Amino acid sequence: MPADFAARSVLAATALLALGSLTACEEQIASAPYLAAFNEPEILRAEDAGAPPNARPGSCWGRHVTPAVVETVSEQIMVQPPEVLADGTVIAPGxxxxETQQRIVQERRELxxxxxxxxxxxxxxxxxLQRALKVRGLFYGSITAAPDARTRAAIRRYQSAEGLDSAILSLESARRLGLVAVPREE
Structure with a gap:
């Protein structure tokens, strides 16, 4: 039994060390300035430069850009045919x-x-928001009330089912989750 206990202790210590390393990596990644664009989605007010045209004053907007899909095709073009005798002997190879060509399969889209x-x-x-996403099986972890990377990943999972692959919570998604009032028709 003592050997089994020692093996379990070593295994538990290794697991705790690995967990601590992962947490340190997450903190380093989250604090890296060059990754800020990936960590914090950009939200623009209607009054800001670069906001969508005809935006209602006082409203806020998210933007999702789908890059263009480009296909590269290479093909061999015969410049000179091979020289072959009647008996099949090749005198000079072809x-x-x-030639390589690129073509856009799907255009870039901005939504x-x-x-x-x-x-x-x-x-x-x-x-x-975290509770609403957790109930739907999309938010993992404890409720922290912080809009962290886990929250943004859960938002993306929720919205991708609706056709919006973005970590920025859309107003429509917030309404479907019951977090924002639905405007009344007058």
Whole structure:
């Protein structure tokens, strides 16, 4: 039994060390300035430069850009045919050149969508969002009330099922989750 206990202790210590290393890596990645664009999605107010045209004053907007899909095709083009005798003997092989062409299979798309503004993102709102996503099996971990990487990943999972592959919460998604009031028709 003592040998079994020692083996379990070593295994537990190794697991704790690995967990600590992962946490340190997550903190380093989150604090790396060159990765800020990946960590924090950009939300623009209607009054900001670069906001979508015809945006309602006071509204906030998220943008999702889908890059173009480019296909590269290479083919061999015969420049000079081979010289072959009647008996099949090759005197001179054929000469080929390679031509490479690129074509756009799918155009770049830019999608603007309305999102809750910064003043809506209180700790209570974020905690409610995390709970709503957790109930749907999309948020993993404990409720922290912080709009962290786990929250953004859960938002992306929720919205991708609706056709929006973005970590920025759309106003429509917030309404479907019951976090933002649906406007009344007058």
């Amino acid at each position: 000469i080929f050149r390679t 603007w969508f309305e999102t809750p503004c910064a003043e809506v993102w209180t700790e209570d709102f974020t905690a409610s």
